[in-house]
Amino acid sequence: MFKNLIGGEWVDGPRSTRNINPSDTRDVIGEYAQADAAQARDAVAAAAQAQRAWGQSTPQQRFDVLDAAGAEILARRAELGDLLAREEGKTLPEAVGEVVRAGNIFKFFAGEALRGDGELVPSVRPGVGVEVTREPVGVVGLITPWNFPIAIPAWKIAPALAFGNAVVLKPAELVPGSAWALADILQRAGLPGGVFNLVMGRGSEVGQVLLDDARVDAISFTGSVPTGQRIAAACVARMAKFQLEMGGKNPMVVLDDADLEVAVSAAVNSGFFSTGQRCTASSRLIVTEGIHDRFVEAMARRMATLKVDDARKPGTDIGPVVDERQLAQDLEYIALGQSEGARLVAGGEALERNADGAPGHYLRPALFADTTASMRINREEIFGPVVSVLRAKDYEEALALANDTPFGLAAGIATTSLKHATHFKRHAQAGMVMVNLPTAGVDYHVPFGGRKASSYGPREQGRHAAQFYTTVKTAYTQA
Numbered sequence: 059m060f061k062n063l064i065g066g067e068w069v070d071g072p073r074s075t076r077n078i079n080p081s082d083t084r085d086v087i088g089e090y091a092q093a094d095a096a097q098a099r100d101a102v103a104a105a106a107q108a109q110r111a112w113g114q115s116t117p118q119q120r121f122d123v124l125d126a127a128g129a130e131i132l133a134r135r136a137e138l139g140d141l142l143a144r145e146e147g148k149t150l151p152e153a154v155g156e157v158v159r160a161g162n163i164f165k166f167f168a169g170e171a172l173r174g175d176g177e178l179v180p181s182v183r184p185g186v187g188v189e190v191t192r193e194p195v196g197v198v199g200l201i202t203p204w205n206f207p208i209a210i211p212a213w214k215i216a217p218a219l220a221f222g223n224a225v226v227l228k229p230a231e232l233v234p235g236s237a238w239a240l241a242d243i244l245q246r247a248g249l250p251g252g253v254f255n256l257v258m259g260r261g262s263e264v265g266q267v268l269l270d271d272a273r274v275d276a277i278s279f280t281g282s283v284p285t286g287q288r289i290a291a292a293c294v295a296r297m298a299k300f301q302l303e304m305g306g307k308n309p310m311v312v313l314d315d316a317d318l319e320v321a322v323s324a325a326v327n328s329g330f331f332s333t334g335q336r337c338t339a340s341s342r343l344i345v346t347e348g349i350h351d352r353f354v355e356a357m358a359r360r361m362a363t364l365k366v367d368d369a370r371k372p373g374t375d376i377g378p379v380v381d382e383r384q385l386a387q388d389l390e391y392i393a394l395g396q397s398e399g400a401r402l403v404a405g406g407e408a409l410e411r412n413a414d415g416a417p418g419h420y421l422r423p424a425l426f427a428d429t430t431a432s433m434r435i436n437r438e439e440i441f442g443p444v445v446s447v448l449r450a451k452d453y454e455e456a457l458a459l460a461n462d463t464p465f466g467l468a469a470g471i472a473t474t475s476l477k478h479a480t481h482f483k484r485h486a487q488a489g490m491v492m493v494n495l496p497t498a499g500v501d502y503h504v505p506f507g508g509r510k511a512s513s514y515g516p517r518e519q520g521r522h523a524a525q526f527y528t529t530v531k532t533a534y535t536q537a
């Protein structure tokens with residue numbers, strides 16, 4: 059039994075849940091404790107108690123813990139990547155890449171703990187000095203989704219600890235294994251008991267405690283829009299700080315002058331890799347007249363070469379969908395697209411078994427053409443390997459279509475025109491813009507986040523993370 063970590067102790071739960079491999083649903087990865095509301099409150103109490111000393115710890119102490127955690131994650135990349143691929147279903151190379159990202163994030167924020175930030179500012183009044191400093195927020199509740207089981211917890215935990223906060227992490231129910239491994243690593247990296255707490259359990263029970271408990275000073279959340287909205291309402295009601303990363307309906311524009319090979323590779327990568335289960339995935343390909351038919355044909359040819367199979371098998375391009383509920387959602391949208399009049403060019407069939415006959419949640423990546431902007435498949439986040447092509451007359455119409463969405467996380471363009479690339483970087487209504495690159499596949503040391511319904515609050519990642527995990531103090535002294 060894998061237990062919760064509360065106040066530095068491994069604690070059993072009143073219930074437990076089985077962690078199932080979506081590539082082979084007969085494979086049970088382990089039994090994981092499920093905390094209840096009382097245990098979640100114990101974790102908050104432990105964090106509140108431990109934060110006082112951790113908030114006063116030296117930058118060297120915080121560097122040492124984060125650096126040790128990062129080093130262990132990187133050293134165990136193969137084993138942790140295997141666990142991640144087994145519980146979430148992304149392919150082994152993708153999973154190892156995610157583990158490396160997590161290790162690098164800990165290393166980056168170890169450095170940030172040392173690079174203290176503050177200003178001495180001349181006052182407008184004679185004889186007065188002004189200091190502007192940053193202090194920890196206090197106890198932060200981290201609520202994370204299933205699609206990046208180690209990278210998303212890492213990019214919230216590492217800055218939280220680096221800036222002197224205590225943490226209560228509630229990972230997604232579907233992927234407790236990577237979160238547990240992270241908790242074990244942090245516990246052994248020398249963190250004082252209670253500074254980091256793991257409470258696995260239901261969002262409506264354990265997550266709700268984090269939203270309601272006045273001792274939790276801030277909430278950082280990644281997941282769906284409806285849950286994000288619930289979190290926002292709860293935090294505003296008691297004036298807690300919060301940050302939300304939610305969905306996307308990310309466009310990739312392909313112009314007549316694009317290098318076809320570059321455009322197809324970027325579209326296949328960002329639409330279908332990680333089984334399309336990335337908030338940065340491109341689900342709308344907006345293609346101008348002159349290249350449209352060649353592009354759709356080339357996409358179909360490339361898609362026919364993609365191997366859909368067990369996530370941990372060498373050579374697999376696309377692993378399974380994470381669970382049967384998500385698969386049902388993907389299939390509903392595929393049926394909806396057909397009923398809305400879109401043309402299914404390739405894929406879209408569910409496969410109940412992989413090449414070795416193991417039962418899993420497999421889906422052949424689906425490409426729709428002849429779609430319009432008002433179709434629900436072009437307005438709602440599907441969160442699976444389902445991509446639409448929209449035809450545009452020219453660059454201006456393509457840009458307007460790209461921005462015609464409630465979301466604003468990432469946007470891409472494939473073009474050899476410097477003029478259009480430059481214009482798109484300025485005018486795409488998205489937090490992240492890519493030129494001749496997939497919309498998914500971001501660096502770990504620069505800001506991550508979006509606009510409109512995609513994100514709320516300060517950016518995650520890079521030096522900008524300090525804005526969420528610290529609070530600014532301005533002190534005046536009369537000499």
Ligand SMILES: NC(=O)C1=CN([C@@H]2O[C@H](COP(=O)(O)OP(=O)(O)OC[C@H]3O[C@@H](n4cnc5c(N)ncnc54)[C@H](O)[C@@H]3O)[C@@H](O)[C@H]2O)C=CC1
Nearest residue numbers: 202203229230260261262265266281282285304305337441
């Ligand atoms: N943009 C993104 O990165 C992600 C988007 N999604 C989207 O969300 C859909 C549903 O997936 P879910 O895993 O159910 O997402 P979700 O938003 O319900 O869950 C994300 C996290 O929030 C927690 N949570 C749920 N209800 C809560 C509550 N009342 N209070 C506090 N915490 C709560 C969950 O336990 C999980 O840890 C997916 O089909 C997909 O469309 C899902 C995962 C990531």
Ligand SMILES: O=Cc1ccc(S(=O)(=O)O)cc1
Nearest residue numbers: 206209210336338498499500
């Ligand atoms: O939210 C975590 C996250 C999201 C996207 C990516 S990437 O676009 O695939 O690099 C990585 C992590």
